Amino acid sequence: MKSTKTKYQAYIFDMDGVVVDSEPLHERAFLEVLEEIGYGRSHGIDFPAYYGKSDVIVWRDFISRHRPSQSLEELLARKEQKFAALLQQEQPIFNGLPELLAKLSPRAPLALASGSRHPTINAVLAMRGLRSFFRVVVSSEDVAHGKPAPDIFLRTAELLDFAPNECCVVEDSASGVDAALAAGMTVIAITNSLPAVKLSRATRVVETYAEIEQLLL
Secondary structure, eight states: OOOOSSSOSEEEEOSBTTTBOOHHHHHHHHHHHHHHTTOTTTOOOOGGGGTTSOHHHHHHHHHHHHOOSSOHHHHHHHHHHHHHHHHHHHOOBOTTHHHHHHHHTTTSOEEEEESSOHHHHHHHHTGGGGGGGOSEEEEGGGSSSOTTSSHHHHHHHHHHTOOGGGEEEEEOSHHHHHHHHHTTOEEEEETTSSOGGGGTTSSEEESSHHHHHHHHO
């Protein structure tokens, strides 16, 4: 591992709710699929409870509860296709996020650690030239356990070749905050998706990207 020369040697960003305002689009995509397969009114999914968690977890819980005829892989694929279409229509990159990445990237390597699968990550990073900012991209597909387990952040630190305590994470979900803390990292939580009270375990809680810039630069 490299030695520490500055407070943080690398910055790790969550994607959904941090890079892209996608939580509403994820919910719309899920609801479209659920309507098509006959569970539009009876699915029983509390979507905010799954913020920061993977689609696999959502669909596994749904399958366990309802035993639909569709397979997990079919449900995943149908939802991802609908999400990609919505993403192209809306282009919901958060204002101020690309500018923050542009300022941080010359100073330290940036990574993306997302609960989404690679097709969804690729669709997001294709917008606004975002992929060029990230040296490392890790999906929930690449680790054994999704957030709130620390696996995704530990794998990201390993690929960056830095110790976990040299990394600072930017998150928007309670499960993501818990995962980063469990990995031994500093975590800044932004209130894009949840109120500050639900993110209170984070090292710092902010409301804007300007506040993150002030903390990190």
